[in-house]
Amino acid sequence: MREKILVVDDEEDIISFLRDSLEEDDYEVFTASSGEEALEKIKLYPDLILLDIMMPGKNGYEVCNDIRDIVSCPIIFLTAKGEERDIVKGLASGGDDYIQKPFSLRQLKARIHAHLRREKRNTNNSEKANLYFKNISINLRNREVYCNGQLVILTKKEFDIIEFLSVNCGQVFSKEQIYEKVWGYDAEGDSASVAEHVKKIRHKIQNFDPEEEYISTVWGVGYKWEK
Known part of the structure; x- marks a missing residue:
C-alpha cells in the first residue's frame, strides 16, 4: 500500500512542486492550502504531514495542536523562520522535525524517508503487542x-x-x-x-x-x- 503524505502550504507553486516530486517516489499525495482545509484532510489519516507555519487563518502551530489528538503520524514543519525560539515552538506544539525554506528537495525526501522508516519499524516492533x-x-x-x-x-x-x-x-x-x-x-x-x-x-x-x-x-x- 502506498504511503500517504499530506502537504499543507498556502503557496500553490510549492504545493505543485512537492506533489509532483513526491508522486515520482510513488507516494500518494494530498494537499491543503489553508489550516482549515488541512483539518478536513486529516480525515484521510496520512502517514506523514508536511506543514507550513506561516499561513493565513490558522497557522501551522495551531493546526498541529488541533490535530495531535487525532493523528500520531510524523509532522515536518516547513518554515521560513529559522530562529531557535520558532523551532522550539514548532516541536513543542507536536511537530517531529522542521526544514527551513528554501529547502533542498533531496534533504527533504531523505527526512521523509527516515521518519516513515522509523514509523514502520515501531509498528513492526509492536505488531504483537x-x-x-x-x-x-x-x-x-x-x-x-x-x-x-x-x-x-x-x-x-x-x-x-x-x-x-x-x-x-x-x-x-x-x-x-x-x-x-x-x-x-x-x-x-x-x-x-x-x-x-x-x-x-x-x-x-x-x-x-x-x-x-x-x-x-x-x-x-x-x-x-x-x-
Missing part, C-alpha cells in the same frame, strides 16, 4: 483499548497516558514524569493537565467497567497502572 488487565485489552499497534469487549473512544493523549502507565504496570510515576513523557520536555503547559486527562480516562472506562480501578492514585506521589 497486546496487553491484558482484568476486563481490559490494549492493542499497542492499533492504539485501541477494549473494556468488556467494547471499544473505549480515547484522544491521542489519553491513549498515550494509558500506554505509558500500562507498559510500566505497577510502577508509580509523578504527574511531572507523565507530563514530560506524553507532552514532551518543551511543551507549553503544566502537569495539572495530567490529572484532568486521568479523570477523563477513568470516566470513560467506568462506563464499561464500574467495579474495577485501573489507574490508581498514590497520594503525594502520582499514578500507577494496577496489575
Whole structure:
C-alpha cells in the first residue's frame, strides 16, 4: 500500500512542486492550502504531514495542536523562520522535525524517508503487542483499548497516558514524569493537565467497567497502572 503524505502550504507553486516530486517516489499525495482545509484532510489519516507555519487563518502551530489528538503520524514543519525560539515552538506544539525554506528537495525526501522508516519499524516492533488487565485489552499497534469487549473512544493523549502507565504496570510515576513523557520536555503547559486527562480516562472506562480501578492514585506521589 502506498504511503500517504499530506502537504499543507498556502503557496500553490510549492504545493505543485512537492506533489509532483513526491508522486515520482510513488507516494500518494494530498494537499491543503489553508489550516482549515488541512483539518478536513486529516480525515484521510496520512502517514506523514508536511506543514507550513506561516499561513493565513490558522497557522501551522495551531493546526498541529488541533490535530495531535487525532493523528500520531510524523509532522515536518516547513518554515521560513529559522530562529531557535520558532523551532522550539514548532516541536513543542507536536511537530517531529522542521526544514527551513528554501529547502533542498533531496534533504527533504531523505527526512521523509527516515521518519516513515522509523514509523514502520515501531509498528513492526509492536505488531504483537497486546496487553491484558482484568476486563481490559490494549492493542499497542492499533492504539485501541477494549473494556468488556467494547471499544473505549480515547484522544491521542489519553491513549498515550494509558500506554505509558500500562507498559510500566505497577510502577508509580509523578504527574511531572507523565507530563514530560506524553507532552514532551518543551511543551507549553503544566502537569495539572495530567490529572484532568486521568479523570477523563477513568470516566470513560467506568462506563464499561464500574467495579474495577485501573489507574490508581498514590497520594503525594502520582499514578500507577494496577496489575
